[in-house]
Each structure stands twice: as structure tokens, then as C-alpha cells.
Amino acid sequence: MTLQNTRESNYPEWFQNVIQAADMAEISASPGCMVIKPWGYGIWERIQRLLDEKIKETEHENCYFPIFIPLSFFKKEAEHVEGFAKEMAVVTHSRLVNQEGELVPDGKLEEPLIVRPTSETIIADSFSKWIKSYRDLPVLINQWANVVRWEMRPRIFLRTREFLWQEGHTAHETLDEAEAEAKKMLNVYIDLAENCLAMPVVSGQKPSHEKFAGAVNTYTVEPMMQDGRALQAGTSHNLGDNFAKSAHIQFQGRDGKLHHAFTASWGVSTRLIGGVIMSHADDEGMVVPPVIAPHQVVIVPLYKDESKREAVAAYAEKLRTELAAKTAFGEKVRVRLDNRSKESVDKMWEWTRKGVPLIIEVGPRDLEKNALMIRQRIDINTDSWKSFVGFDEFVASVGQRLESIQSQMFNQAKKRLQDNIVMTIKTPAELEKYFSNQNVWVEGSKPKVSFVRGKWCGDDAATVDKLKEMKITIRCIPFDQSGTEGICLITGRPATLDVIYARTY
RNA sequence: CGGAAUGUAGCUCAGCCUGGUAGAGCACUACGUUCGGGACGUAGGGGCCAUGGGUUCAAAUCCCGUCAUUCCGACCA
Numbered sequence: 001m002t003l004q005n006t007r008e009s010n011y012p013e014w015f016q017n018v019i020q021a022a023d024m025a026e027i028s029a030s031p032g033c034m035v036i037k038p039w040g041y042g043i044w045e046r047i048q049r050l051l052d053e054k055i056k057e058t059e060h061e062n063c064y065f066p067i068f069i070p071l072s073f074f075k076k077e078a079e080h081v082e083g084f085a086k087e088m089a090v091v092t093h094s095r096l097v098n099q100e101g102e103l104v105p106d107g108k109l110e111e112p113l114i115v116r117p118t119s120e121t122i123i124a125d126s127f128s129k130w131i132k133s134y135r136d137l138p139v140l141i142n143q144w145a146n147v148v149r150w151e152m153r154p155r156i157f158l159r160t161r162e163f164l165w166q167e168g169h170t171a172h173e174t175l176d177e178a179e180a181e182a183k184k185m186l187n188v189y190i191d192l193a194e195n196c197l198a199m200p201v202v203s204g205q206k207p208s209h210e211k212f213a214g215a216v217n218t219y220t221v222e223p224m225m226q227d228g229r230a231l232q233a234g235t236s237h238n239l240g241d242n243f244a245k246s247a248h249i250q251f252q253g254r255d256g257k258l259h260h261a262f263t264a265s266w267g268v269s270t271r272l273i274g275g276v277i278m279s280h281a282d283d284e285g286m287v288v289p290p291v292i293a294p295h296q297v298v299i300v301p302l303y304k305d306e307s308k309r310e311a312v313a314a315y316a317e318k319l320r321t322e323l324a325a326k327t328a329f330g331e332k333v334r335v336r337l338d339n340r341s342k343e344s345v346d347k348m349w350e351w352t353r354k355g356v357p358l359i360i361e362v363g364p365r366d367l368e369k370n371a372l373m374i375r376q377r378i379d380i381n382t383d384s385w386k387s388f389v390g391f392d393e394f395v396a397s398v399g400q401r402l403e404s405i406q407s408q409m410f411n412q413a414k415k416r417l418q419d420n421i422v423m424t425i426k427t428p429a430e431l432e433k434y435f436s437n438q439n440v441w442v443e444g445s446k447p448k449v450s451f452v453r454g455k456w457c458g459d460d461a462a463t464v465d466k467l468k469e470m471k472i473t474i475r476c477i478p479f480d481q482s483g484t485e486g487i488c489l490i491t492g493r494p495a496t497l498d499v500i501y502a503r504t505y
Numbered sequence: 506c507g508g509a510a511u512g513u514a515g516c517u518c519a520g521c522c523u524g525g526u527a528g529a530g531c532a533c534u535a536c537g538u539u540c541g542g543g544a545c546g547u548a549g550g551g552g553c554c555a556u557g558g559g560u561u562c563a564a565a566u567c568c569c570g571u572c573a574u575u576c577c578g579a580c581c582a
Contacts, residue, residue, distance in 0.1 A: 004517075012576085020516085031573070086506095086580065118582090151581065152506065159581065232582065269582045304540065345542045352543090363541060373541070386541090505581095 002283040007441035011227045016156070018277055021353040022286035025156050032154040032161035036270070039354055040157075042294030043273055044164065048144065050196050050291070051166060051268070054188050060140040060168055065122050067145070068113040073121040076246035080120065083213020087150040089115040089161075115148040120214065120239070120265055123169045124247035131251050131261055134173050138181070142168040157274035158231075158505050165269035171249060171261040175240060178262035179217065182238040185266040186219040189234035197272065198289040198410040199223045199279045200417045201233065202451065202500055204476030209460040212265075216240035222475045222500065224417045225278035227439045228447025230475045230502040233275050236266035274505075279413050286355030287377055289409050290402040291329055295336040297398065298351045299323075302344050302363030313339070316362050319372065319391065328399035329406070352377065357405050360394075378405055420450035421500075431489040431501065435470050439503050451475070451502045455495040457488035466490050475500040 003021055005013035019025055024040030027033075036044065052062075068091065074081040091113040093105035116122065127139060144166050154160045168185060172178045186203060193199045206218040215237040222230045241260040243249070249261040280287040290296050301316040303309050320337040327333060338347050344361070351359050352375070359375040366372045370391045379385045394401075425431050431452060439449045456463070456474060467473060467490065477499050488495040 016575095027574080029573095083581095147582085149581065152579080153576095153581090163582070165582065235582070267582065271582050302541065343540085343542090345540075345544085349543050361541070365541075 003285060006283040007226060011439075011441050014283070015274075015278060018281045018286050019156055022281075022355060024273070024277075024286065024354075027156065032151060034154075034156045034160045034162075036164075039294065040273060043276070043288060043292055044270055046292040046294065047192070047196065047272055048166070051188075051192050052144075054192065055142050055166070055168065058140075058184065058188060060142045060170070063141045063143050064145070065116075065119050065126065065143055067116055069116050069119070069122045071112045071114055073125065074114060076121065077214045077243055079242070080214035084117045084149070088117060089148045089150055091115065116145070117147055117149045118265075118267070119143065119145070119147075119167055119169065120243055120263075121247065124243045124249060124263065127169075127171050127244075127261065127263070128247050128249045131171055131249055133251055134253050134259075136251060137171060137173045137261065138177065139171040140168075140181075141170070142166060155274075157277065158271055163270050165267050167267040168265060170264045171244070172264070173251075173253070173259075173261070175216075175238075175262045178240065178264045179238045181264040182217065182219055182236045182266065185264075186221065186234075186236040189221045189236065189266070189268060192268070193221055193223060193233060193272075193275075194410065196289070196291045197276050197279070198291070198406055198413060199233070199275055200410065200414040202230075202417070202421075202476060202478060204478040204500070206235075206476060207456070207458075207460060207474045207499070209464050210474065212237045212239075214239060214242050216242070220476050222502075223275050223279060223413075224420060224451060224502075225275070225505065226416070226447065227278075227441045228420060228450030228503070229439050230451065230473075230500070230504045231271070231275045231278065232475075232504065233272055234266070234268040237264060239263040239265060280409055281355065282380070284380055285353030287409070288355040288357065290357045290406045293334065293355070293357055295334050295351075295356055296328065296402055297323055297333060297335040297358045297360060298356045299335065299337045299360045299362060300344050300347045300351070301337070301339065302361055304344075305364050308364040308367070311367055312362060312364060315367050319360065319362060319395070322395045323398055326395065326398050328402040333398055333402070348375070352380070357402060358398075366391075376401075376405065378408060416446075417451075420447060422450065422452045423454075425452050425454050425489060426486060428487075428489055428492050432470060435472050435501075435503070449503065451500050452489070453478070453498055453500055454489045455486035456497045456499040457491050457493045457495040458497050459488075459491065459493075463488075463490040471503060472501050473504050475502050475504065 003017040005017050007014050022039055023037055025034050025036045028035045092109055094107035096103040097106040146162055146164050148162050151159050151161050170181050190201055190203055193201045201221040201223045203221045206220055211218040217238040219236045220232055221234045223233050225231055241262050243263050244260040250258050253259045299316050299319055301312050316337055320335055323333050323335040348359055355377055357377050361373045371388050372391055373388050375386055425434055437449045441447055477497055481498050486495055
């Protein structure tokens with residue numbers, strides 16, 4: 001039984017159905033916010049752990065800064081405040097008092113506090129105290145935190161008022177070093193997306209009108225969802241000396257003179273989980289890449305024959321123990337033996353909907369043959385979904401099987417991305433005609449509308465209105481430029497830049 | 506925050522037009538039969554019908570306000 005909505009029948013509702021069917025998260029009683037349930041949070045913990053290792057490998061250290069930022073801090077960087085002003089949660093009072101049965105705010109704060117939408121300003125303030133000399137540089141820190149942006153149209157994992165993320169903040173002696181930092185961390189995000197989430201991305205630089213508020217350059221990773229839309233999955237910014245100037249981050253340089261530092265920042269959020277869902281899930285539910293699966297293997301014992309219950313239980317336990325001693329991707333295999341008192345068939349479908357890569361069923365018959373039955377989630381619509389395998393053979397091959405699933409998932413997504421970057425559009429009229437269609441998923445995983453790689457003149461002012469009208473965006477200016485001549489797909493002027501045009505989440 | 510629609514059991518919804526204090530299917534519990542598979546039977550638990558007010562002898566039903574959700578805009582990791 002497939003989900004109530006399929007990708008083809010109603011893509012946005014299908015997305016919600018997957019989250020519900022996999023029991024990953026739900027809408028909270030607190031408006032616009034989500035409750036991340038154990039299976040969804042387990043996936044986030046995996047992403048967190050893997051990324052945290054990469055952040056530390058690149059010599060960054062974790063810190064923690066306050067959730068409240070004085071309002072005045074935002075005034076310091078003009079572009080920054082303009083970018084975030086419309087979506088800020090503002091704390092204005094310090095207590096409630098009972099007035100005729102009504103609780104009303106009281107104790108008005110001298111200066112309102114902002115619940116952080118991002119921490120550039122408060123961290124820059126600390127940097128200004130920490131940095132006195134070129135010998136103090138670079139400062140390379142990261143924090144894992146929650147942030148609040150007062151979104152008006154929330155969607156679980158994609159756009160909620162509060163979300164979890166990681167934000168790296170660094171300070172450097174030169175602009176080149178800040179630029180190198182931004183690019184280095186973008187590569188970390190590409191590595192995370194492709195090698196852990198099996199989610200191939202297009203990467204590049206944002207056009208000026210899509211830059212982070214206050215940045216000199218913004219870099220981005222953009223995976224393609226199954227309906228052909230782009231998802232901004234991670235960004236990395238070279239902030240130049242903009243924040244250093246407004247927060248007075250100054251140091252005495254090698255030349256003995258005072259200089260402003262150059263800063264960079266970079267972040268990914270729980271939105272990545274939304275990206276994983278829309279990259280890999282199918283009409284039966286979630287499909288989790290093994291690298292980030294909280295359980296990579298789930299064992300479901302079949303206890304229908306009471307006389308053999310103990311023997312089956314022992315057999316299942318033996319399997320669990322042996323699998324848990326094996327490794328995949330250089331880590332211990334994460335295996336769960338599901339002994340809950342539920343129908344086996346219900347358990348099997350529950351784990352299927354949650355997207356566990358391998359579900360193993362063991363029953364009395366397997367005992368006799370020293371075998372077991374495996375269900376490989378990614379093969380659910382093929383004949384090879386179910387197969388009988390010898391016990392020892394499976395235990396020996398479990399790591400290789402998981403690694404194979406991971407690469408199959410990546411390859412499938414990679415092929416979809418490559419097959420759906422349209423390169424043949426050469427004129428504004430063709431672009432307009434192409435995007436006159438809606439983004440819909442169609443049978444065979446080929447979206448009707450996806451990414452267009454084509455020319456852009458680079459004139460932001462001359463293009464933003466037209467893009468808005470067509471409900472499309474320039475996702476990025478890819479790093480691998482062809483350098484060929486053509487005409488801008490928006491203005492029709494001569495152009496050499498290659499950009500990615502797409503609809504977005 | 507502008508436009509539209511919708512709020513009834515955990516989920517999907519019927520009942521509302523033509524007021525008379527709640528229904529179905531799935532899910533859940535128990536027992537039984539099945540079962541290498543999303544099965545079936547019987548019995549049962551669960552809702553002050555989003556919320557506040559109004560009209561009325563009587564409101565899930567009619568009227569007004571508020572809140573929330575979904576979709577379309579604006580905004581965005």
C-alpha cells in the first residue's frame with residue numbers, strides 16, 4: 001500500500017506523507033515550529049556527527065554564543081539588518097504579571113533582544129575582543145545551535161520558524177584567506193552531501209542579488225529534488241571586512257599598523273533532512289542512505305510457531321551480535337533487533353516506511369537452513385527486493401552490501417541530476433516557454449521542469465524583475481565555466497557567464 | 506502580512522443546506538482464526554465536534570470574532 005499521495009499525484013503532500021509515515025517529525029502546537037521525532041532526530045544526529053568530524057579535521061573548534069542578541073548589534077551592519085529585519089523574533093519584556101486573570105508582559109527591557117536568526121553580529125563582537133594581533137589569526141570556530149526566523153509559510157524540515165543548524169565563523173588576516181576559507185568549507189559541504197547523504201549537488205557562486213546579507217561572496221550547494229526544483233542545502237560566505245568594520249575587529253599587522261580582519265561564515269541546517277527525503281524517498285515512504293541511517297539493519301524475528309520461539313529468538317540474537325561486530329564505512333554496523341510485541345508483518349512495513357536499508361527476517365525455516373531473508377529497501381519495486389541468503393554469507397557481506405546501497409543511491413541521484421540539466425536553451429523566448437510548465441514529478445523519475453544551464457549577462461538590476469515574474473531564480477554561477485559566447489536568457493544581451501536557472505524550495 | 510479554502514476520534518473523512526447534545530473506514534486493546542507476510546472475525550476503548558461570544562427551549566449544524574492548518578503571493582537555511 002503506497003502513501004496516500006504519490007510523487008506524481010501531489011508532490012508537496014507526498015513530502016508530508018513521507019515524514020508522517022516514517023514518523024520523523026510533526027507540526028508542533030507552537031505555530032510554525034516542528035517536533036523532530038526520534039527517527040528524524042536520529043538522522044540529524046548522524047549528519048551532525050559526520051559533519052562535526054569534518055569541521056574538526058579542518059581545524060575548527062566548537063564554541064557556544066548566546067541565543068539573545070542586543071538589537072543594537074544589528075544596526076551596525078546596514079545590509080545585514082535589512083536582510084533579516086522582516087523575520088526577527090523580538091524579546092521586549094522580562095516577566096508576566098497577573099492583571100484581572102490575564103497574564104500580561106511586564107518589565108519592559110531597556111533594549112530589546114533579538115532571538116538569533118544567525119550569529120554573525122554577536123560573534124563578531126567576541127572576535128573584536130579576542131583579536132589584537134596578526135598572531136591571533138586565524139580564528140576558526142563553529143557552533144551547533146538553534147536559530148529563529150519568523151517564517152510565514154512553514155514547512156517541516158524546509159522552512160520552520162526554529163531550526164537546528166551549525167554555523168562556522170572565522171576571522172583572517174587577508175581577504176584571500178577569508179575567500180579560501182569560504183571555498184574550503186563549501187567543499188566540506190559538497191563532501192557531506194555527496195558522500196554521506198548520497199545527494200549530488202551543483203555548486204558555485206551566488207549572483208549578487210542572492211548573496212547573504214552583508215557578504216562579499218556567497219557560495220552554495222544546490223541539489224536537485226525529484227520534482228526538478230532546487231534546494232539551497234548549504235551556503236558559505238566570504239564576508240570581507242564588512243562585519244569587522246562594524247564590530248571593530250582590528251589587529252596590529254606584520255607592518256605594525258592597525259588593520260580590519262576579514263571574516264567568513266558557513267552553515268547547514270536540518271533542511272538537509274528535507275533534501276534527503278526529496279532526493280531518495282519513494283511512494284512507499286522514506287529511504288535513508290546507510291551512512292546516515294540510525295539503524296542500518298533491522299532484524300524482525302518471525303515467532304509464529306510458539307514451539308520454536310526460543311530457538312528463533314536465540315538465532316536472531318546471534319545474528320544481531322555477529323552483525324554488530326562488523327564494520328561498514330569504517331564504523332560499527334548499526335543493527336537493531338526488533339523484539340517488540342507486534343505482528344512481524346507490521347514491524348516489517350514500519351521499518352520499510354522509515355527507510356531502513358536492510359530488513360532481515362528470521363523464522364523457523366531459516367534456522368534449519370542456517371539462512372535468512374533480506375529485504376533491500378532500494379529494490380522495493382523490483383524482483384530482487386526479497387532474497388534468501390546464507391547466515392554466514394550475509395554476515396560476511398553486510399558491510400559491502402551497505403556500501404553498495406550507498407553508492408547505488410548516489411549514482412541514481414547523480415544520474416537524475418545529470419540527465420536533467422537542460423543545456424539546449426539559447427534564447428529568452430525558449431527559457432520562458434520551458435518554465436511555463438509546472439514542476440511535476442513524472443513516472444520514470446524524470447521531472448517535467450528542472451535545471452537549465454544557460455547564459456546570463458551578469459546585470460542583477462536588469463534581471464531580478466523578470467526572474468520574479470517567471471517564478472524562477474539563478475541558483476548559482478557554477479565554478480566550471482565554459483567561457484563560450486551566447487546571449488543572456490533573461491535580457492537577450494551578449495553574455496559569457498554560465499548559470500543555473502531553476503525553481504526552488 | 507495580502508488572497509482563497511479548511512478545522513468533527515491518532516489518520517482520512519461523512520454529518521451542517523432543512524438545529525433536537527456524534528458516525529464510518531483505517532489505527533489502537535482483548536480473544537480467536539490466519540500468516541514467509543501490508544489478512545480476517547467477534548467484542549471493546551477513544552471525541553465536551555479548533556476556540557470565544559451571539560441567536561434559540563435546544564447549536565457540530567445558523568451569525569460574528571479569534572486562532573490554527575493547507576494552497577497561491579511576498580520572504581527565506
